[in-house]
Amino acid sequence: MILKGRKICAGKASGEALVSKQGISFYGGVDPNTGIVVEKGHNLEGKCIAGKALVFPQGKGSTVGSYTLYRLKKNGKAPAAIINKECETIVAVGAIISEIPCVDKIEIEKIKDGTIVKIDAEKGIAEIE
Amino acid sequence: MKLTAEEKEMLAGKRGNAAKKSMEILVALGEIFGAKRLVPVTSVQVSGVSYANLGDAGLEFLEEMAKDGRARVYTTLNPAGMDLENWRALGIPEDFAKKQKMVIDAFAKMGIQTTCTCTPYFVGNRPKKGSNISWGESSAVTFANSVLGAKTNKEGGPSALAAAITGRTAEYGLLLEENRQAQAVVELKSELKDETDFGALGYLIGKRLGNRVPLITGVKKASEDQLKSLSAALPTYGGPAIFHISGITPNKTGVPAEKITLGQADFEQAKKDMNDAGEVDFVLLGCPHCSIGEIEKIAALLNGKKVKKEFWICAARPVKKEADKKGFSKPIEEAGAKFACDTCHAVAPLKGRFRCVMTNSAKGCFYGRGSNGFKMQLRTMKECVEEALK
Numbered sequence: 001m002i003l004k005g006r007k008i009c010a011g012k013a014s015g016e017a018l019v020s021k022q023g024i025s026f027y028g029g030v031d032p033n034t035g036i037v038v039e040k041g042h043n044l045e046g047k048c049i050a051g052k053a054l055v056f057p058q059g060k061g062s063t064v065g066s067y068t069l070y071r072l073k074k075n076g077k078a079p080a081a082i083i084n085k086e087c088e089t090i091v092a093v094g095a096i097i098s099e100i101p102c103v104d105k106i107e108i109e110k111i112k113d114g115t116i117v118k119i120d121a122e123k124g125i126a127e128i129e
Numbered sequence: 130m131k132l133t134a135e136e137k138e139m140l141a142g143k144r145g146n147a148a149k150k151s152m153e154i155l156v157a158l159g160e161i162f163g164a165k166r167l168v169p170v171t172s173v174q175v176s177g178v179s180y181a182n183l184g185d186a187g188l189e190f191l192e193e194m195a196k197d198g199r200a201r202v203y204t205t206l207n208p209a210g211m212d213l214e215n216w217r218a219l220g221i222p223e224d225f226a227k228k229q230k231m232v233i234d235a236f237a238k239m240g241i242q243t244t245c246t247c248t249p250y251f252v253g254n255r256p257k258k259g260s261n262i263s264w265g266e267s268s269a270v271t272f273a274n275s276v277l278g279a280k281t282n283k284e285g286g287p288s289a290l291a292a293a294i295t296g297r298t299a300e301y302g303l304l305l306e307e308n309r310q311a312q313a314v315v316e317l318k319s320e321l322k323d324e325t326d327f328g329a330l331g332y333l334i335g336k337r338l339g340n341r342v343p344l345i346t347g348v349k350k351a352s353e354d355q356l357k358s359l360s361a362a363l364p365t366y367g368g369p370a371i372f373h374i375s376g377i378t379p380n381k382t383g384v385p386a387e388k389i390t391l392g393q394a395d396f397e398q399a400k401k402d403m404n405d406a407g408e409v410d411f412v413l414l415g416c417p418h419c420s421i422g423e424i425e426k427i428a429a430l431l432n433g434k435k436v437k438k439e440f441w442i443c444a445a446r447p448v449k450k451e452a453d454k455k456g457f458s459k460p461i462e463e464a465g466a467k468f469a470c471d472t473c474h475a476v477a478p479l480k481g482r483f484r485c486v487m488t489n490s491a492k493g494c495f496y497g498r499g500s501n502g503f504k505m506q507l508r509t510m511k512e513c514v515e516e517a518l519k
Contacts, residue, residue, distance in 0.1 A: 006160075008157055008161070009153075009157065027182075032184060032186070063176070063177070063265070063283075063284075063285030063286065064177060064182045064285075064286070066285055066286070066287055067177060067182065067183055067184070067186065067187040067190070067286065067287075070186045070187065070190050071184050071185070071186035071187065073186070074185070074186040074189060075186070087161055088161070089158060089161070089285060089288065090285065092154075092157050092158060092161055093154055093157075093158070093285055093287045093288055096150070096153050096154050096157055096287075097150065097154070097190055097287055104161075
């Protein structure tokens with residue numbers, strides 16, 4: 001199945017979907033050294049986002065979160081791709097400076113945790129096997 | 130989005146890598162928020178300067194941008210993680226200082242004025258009414274929009290840097306007149322006496338109205354220092370980066386139908402919410418950074434006395450230099466209080482060094498709790514000085 005959305009940051013990637021129903025605050029919410037979600041009570045708390053097709057509605061929190069994505073990338077702990085419902089400034093800027101393929105305006109409810117997702121951000125699409 | 134020939138060249142990488150990356154950021158933001166075009170900016174304030182927040186990766190990003198990126202408009206910086214000259218006296222570790230200096234060097238290489246302050250409007254970066262600018266630092270953004278009448282969204286570090294390098298920003302949000310209009314009237318039934326009242330007002334509006342733009346009525350007078358306090362508190366507690374006060378702020382706005390009233394009891398409750406119990410071991414003034422007038426008042430309060438608690442006064446370095454010249458610094462330093470220029474308690478690595486902080490800043494209460502895990506107490510400047518002397 002092909003889900004059509006919009007390009008935020010160009011690039012192709014594929015990865016196992018890690019789906020969050022809640023927004024993600026990268027600054028303070030994700031450990032930049034391990035890629036593990038540390039926000040208390042978050043539905044991904046304790047899970048590692050490294051190498052995943054990270055699916056969540058949108059970013060939240062401090063604008064420093066863009067640099068957290070960059071730190072994750074440099075530490076080899078960044079997600080392979082980001083799929084949002086509605087992208088906002090923090091994630092958009094973070095994806096661009098970190099060169100993480102990113103699309104939004106995707107019907108993220110259709111993506112199940114653990115399925116393999118292929119992203120072609122230039123075309124704004126996410127493909128589920 | 131429509132781009133000019135020059136903008137297209139930057140996006141294609143013909144003006145260097147930093148300009149290309151910058152243009153990618155601005156175009157992506159413009160697309161997300163439905164901007165029709167980019168517009169020139171006359172002033173930039175870059176946030177994300179403290180090494181405590183940037184880490185090695187952030188530093189690496191800035192060094193990469195500094196290879197061929199140069200600021201095209203007047204650009205200043207937000208506070209760093211330490212006083213760039215006096216860091217030893219303030220107990221900052223050597224390795225942190227080394228990395229923080231590398232961050233500043235990268236900005237300097239890009240032709241950015243390395244005055245690290247959250248009050249650029251006190252040190253020469255004071256845009257004219259109606260001008261488009263690109264600022265980070267929510268208190269400065271709110272002051273610029275509301276008090277100076279300039280136009281800016283709340284930028285993050287990379288997007289403001291992108292504006293500095295390209296000289297442009299995407300036209301959306303608070304750059305457009307329709308988004309700057311008041312959406313609810315806030316009628317005051319209680320007189321605002323000091324800076325903590327203005328801070329509590331920002332807290333209350335943020336909590337009650339969320340992101341809707343307020344038109345505040347019933348304020349007889351407000352000093353620039355008091356408006357600075359309101360500008361800092363409003364976005365900190367969930368409010369928008371612009372406000373209007375009838376008869377005081379320069380922007381024109383319509384009068385919306387929706388109205389809330391705030392009275393004495395609301396202000397008392399707000400102050401209760403921002404206060405923690407505890408034994409004060411650190412007193413802090415200058416969040417946002419002190420004006421020269423505030424330093425003059427602190428000097429008068431400390432003249433001939435000795436402080437018994439750790440007491441920091443945060444200010445932009447040029448303002449501190451002015452205080453030196455005018456003779457205000459001497460009584461403060463002789464009393465044992467310390468100036469912390471270029472930095473503040475929200476971005477310096479102070480966790481564990483203090484337990485309970487007294488300040489006159491409602492914004493400071495939020496970030497003292499959040500960034501450094503302090504217990505916080507909100508009092509007037511005079512009460513803060515008295516506490517330091519106890």
